[in-house]
Amino acid sequence: EVQLVESGGGLVQPGRSLRLSCAASGFTFHDYAMHWVRQAPGKGLEWVSGISWNSGTIVYADSVKGRFTISRDNAKTSLYLQVNSLRPEDTAFYYCTRGGSFDYWGQGTLVTVSS
Amino acid sequence: SYELTQPPSVSVSPGQTARITCSGDALPKQYTYWYQQKPGQAPVLVIYKNTERPSGIPQRFSGSNSGTTVTLTISGVQAEDEADYYCQSTDNSGTVVFGGGTKLTVL
Numbered sequence: 001e002v003q004l005v006e007s008g009g010g011l012v013q014p015g016r017s018l019r020l021s022c023a024a025s026g027f028t029f030h031d032y033a034m035h036w037v038r039q040a041p042g043k044g045l046e047w048v049s050g051i052s053w054n055s056g057t058i059v060y061a062d063s064v065k066g067r068f069t070i071s072r073d074n075a076k077t078s079l080y081l082q083v084n085s086l087r088p089e090d091t092a093f094y095y096c097t098r099g100g101s102f103d104y105w106g107q108g109t110l111v112t113v114s115s
Numbered sequence: 116s117y118e119l120t121q122p123p124s125v126s127v128s129p130g131q132t133a134r135i136t137c138s139g140d141a142l143p144k145q146y147t148y149w150y151q152q153k154p155g156q157a158p159v160l161v162i163y164k165n166t167e168r169p170s171g172i173p174q175r176f177s178g179s180n181s182g183t184t185v186t187l188t189i190s191g192v193q194a195e196d197e198a199d200y201y202c203q204s205t206d207n208s209g210t211v212v213f214g215g216g217t218k219l220t221v222l
């Protein structure tokens with residue numbers, strides 16, 4: 001069974017940092033690109049970043065470019081998102097999702113940016 | 116920046132057909148994907164590559180495309196289909212984009 005489990009969210013002050021993690025299981029992790037998608041409370045889905053199977057291709061949404069860094073560890077079957085210089089508008093559930101089709105999603109981890 | 120346009124809401128009675136559209140200039144050249152999201156839950160893929168249905172998704176869900184508009188059709192809508200639906204595609208540079216979402220209400 002494919003499972004994606006996010007962690008690392010929490011309440012953080014503006015300007016601070018967090019590292020989000022996504023633990024993957026039930027499939028051959030290194031065969032798939034992975035992505036992060038976020039959703040502000042009561043709002044729509046927003047794609048954040050994607051990384052190819054071998055980390056050779058990395059892309060970001062303009063809204064997070066220069067502040068967020070995506071990475072992966074295929075040996076640990078894990079995906080990461082380093083989020084720096086957080087702003088109130090970054091408050092959202094952050095989901096990791098698999099492949100080009102986004103065919104499996106985790107349950108998300110909530111990041112709240114507030115003073 | 117590239118945008119995908121969806122109607123904010125669609126309402127149908129049980130047993131009727133619901134059609135949710137998604138418009139974007141790059142859609143003729145890029146695949147579209149559709150996701151269903153119920154309150155408090157993660158999104159679920161219901162259509163991929165414009166018209167393909169993942170295993171486990173009921174046959175009443177189908178996708179079609181015509182020019183710059185793609186359509187998610189739910190035939191014989193059931194109460195359990197009430198949810199938010201999002202289209203997703205990429206622009207010509209490969210950046211992923213979601214539509215604003217459509218709330219499907221089953222009357």
